Amino acid sequence: MGGHANAGYHPLTTETVVQVVAPLNHFADVNQLEIKEIGDGNLNYVFHVVEPATGKSLIVKQALPYAKVVGESWPLTLDRARIESEALRRAAEYVPALVPKVHHTDERLACTVMEDLSDHVILRKGLIQGQVYPKLAEHIATFLAQTLFHTSDFFLSPMDKKEQVRAFINPELCKITEDLVFTDPFFNHETNDFPEALQSSVDALWNDLELKRETAKLKHAFLTRAEALVHGDLHTGSIFVTTDSTKVIDPEFAYYGPIAFDIGQFFANLALNYLSHFHHSPDPQQRRTFQKYLLEVIEETWAQFKEQFTQLWQTKGQDVYMRVAGVEDDFFERLLEDTIGFAGCEVIRRTIGLAHVADLDSISDEETQLRLKDKALILGSVLIKQRRQLTRITHLSETIRGVAHA
Ligand SMILES: Nc1ncnc2c1ncn2[C@@H]1O[C@H](COP(=O)(O)OP(=O)(O)O)[C@@H](O)[C@H]1O
Numbered sequence: 001m002g003g004h005a006n007a008g009y010h011p012l013t014t015e016t017v018v019q020v021v022a023p024l025n026h027f028a029d030v031n032q033l034e035i036k037e038i039g040d041g042n043l044n045y046v047f048h049v050v051e052p053a054t055g056k057s058l059i060v061k062q063a064l065p066y067a068k069v070v071g072e073s074w075p076l077t078l079d080r081a082r083i084e085s086e087a088l089r090r091a092a093e094y095v096p097a098l099v100p101k102v103h104h105t106d107e108r109l110a111c112t113v114m115e116d117l118s119d120h121v122i123l124r125k126g127l128i129q130g131q132v133y134p135k136l137a138e139h140i141a142t143f144l145a146q147t148l149f150h151t152s153d154f155f156l157s158p159m160d161k162k163e164q165v166r167a168f169i170n171p172e173l174c175k176i177t178e179d180l181v182f183t184d185p186f187f188n189h190e191t192n193d194f195p196e197a198l199q200s201s202v203d204a205l206w207n208d209l210e211l212k213r214e215t216a217k218l219k220h221a222f223l224t225r226a227e228a229l230v231h232g233d234l235h236t237g238s239i240f241v242t243t244d245s246t247k248v249i250d251p252e253f254a255y256y257g258p259i260a261f262d263i264g265q266f267f268a269n270l271a272l273n274y275l276s277h278f279h280h281s282p283d284p285q286q287r288r289t290f291q292k293y294l295l296e297v298i299e300e301t302w303a304q305f306k307e308q309f310t311q312l313w314q315t316k317g318q319d320v321y322m323r324v325a326g327v328e329d330d331f332f333e334r335l336l337e338d339t340i341g342f343a344g345c346e347v348i349r350r351t352i353g354l355a356h357v358a359d360l361d362s363i364s365d366e367e368t369q370l371r372l373k374d375k376a377l378i379l380g381s382v383l384i385k386q387r388r389q390l391t392r393i394t395h396l397s398e399t400i401r402g403v404a405h406a
């Protein structure tokens with residue numbers, strides 16, 4: 001249950017972090033370290049540890065027995081630190097260049113010591129500033145194809161797969177997603193958070209029976225479909241980038257779930273950034289170019305994911321059914337449908353749910369923010385309700401463009 005600390009657990013401070021890094025022999029002199037708490041996420045402490053003399057540095061991320069964004073009234077399991085460490089190590093088996101290196105895991109203190117990625121920027125910040133990352137699609141496609149294929153029944157033996165499902169049971173973090181992504185935003189729930197002026201659009205959404213029926217199916221898939229070890233929170237705040245490097249961080253929501261969930265969350269956050277550029281890029285030519293780039297990232301990620309997953313399917317696929325004509329086509333057909341549906345849920349929850357995105361919330365002009373949030377709600381609903389008709393990735397990008405420019 002959430003909130004129960006391990007024996008010996010205590011929240012770290014800038015003074016006590018040294019006790020965690022000292023035994024690692026990473027630094028020349030642990031008495032000369034500069035330590036700052038830099039966490040800007042919703043849940044954990046993140047300490048940046050630097051040794052100025054050598055330029056060496058590390059990150060110590062620690063889970064608190066509650067959700068930092070809400071406080072002690074929202075107890076939360078410390079086991080999420082183990083899950084995060086394990087998921088990073090698992091991903092490193094297949095895509096070591098695309099995740100931070102884990103140096104040490106301390107289960108007692110619920111913390112992970114990892115590579116410092118301060119030379120990278122959080123993708124969400126870069127995209128808000130209109131930065132183009134030429135390798136982003138290729139890198140995220142590779143991350144998705146490699147991690148999802150190799151942790152699925154397509155590759156693992158049925159026994160190994162079930163062992164992995166057991167190791168990544170993550171009920172409390174899943175419950176957050178079940179509530180905050182799939183349930184609360186679709187009902188009049190106290191966790192929701194939106195401007196009063198959006199009430200009529202939100203009412204329309206709450207009264208849309210078809211939308212609720214379709215969202216119920218997506219939630220059921222999230223609850224029941226243990227396809228692969230998914231990252232579980234793959235938004236643009238969970239990705240660090242430079243021009244030629246990409247690192248996926250923060251897999252504390254990892255569990256065995258639907259493959260489409262990770263792809264859908266990534267696409268949804270690109271779609272929200274697309275909308276936000278009606279404000280962030282006031283120059284129309286620059287805006288068009290950047291918005292075109294965002295849709296290319298979506299199309300390119302899907303194309304490269306599909307190509308790599310297909311290659312893995314054909315060369316490493318274990319199950320006899322994987323060689324039956326049509327099975328692979330059926331898999332990708334359903335995957336795209338679910339990806340689009342999950343993307344719709346993420347777009348809606350990031351607009352009116354508990355956890356918003358800076359892309360839209362940083363828009364100072366209230367009227368513009370409202371107009372774009374309204375569009376986000378329309379986009380999310382269309383993606384959920386029309387996902388079966390959107391049978392090609394270009395249908396997704398056309399829908400984003402169509403709703404945004406209507
Ligand atoms: N490996 C890292 N290197 C540098 N900074 C990091 C690293 N991991 C996290 N951070 C910083 O801490 C912030 C919060 O980290 P995150 O893992 O998203 O925490 P939370 O789980 O609380 O959301 C990131 O936005 C980033 O600024």
Ligand SMILES: CSC[C@H]1O[C@H](OP(=O)(O)O)[C@H](O)[C@@H]1O
Binds near residue numbers: 043354
């Ligand atoms: C109370 S958790 C809300 C929200 O925060 C998580 O994101 P992050 O850890 O990256 O800040 C996750 O998306 C949860 O839904």
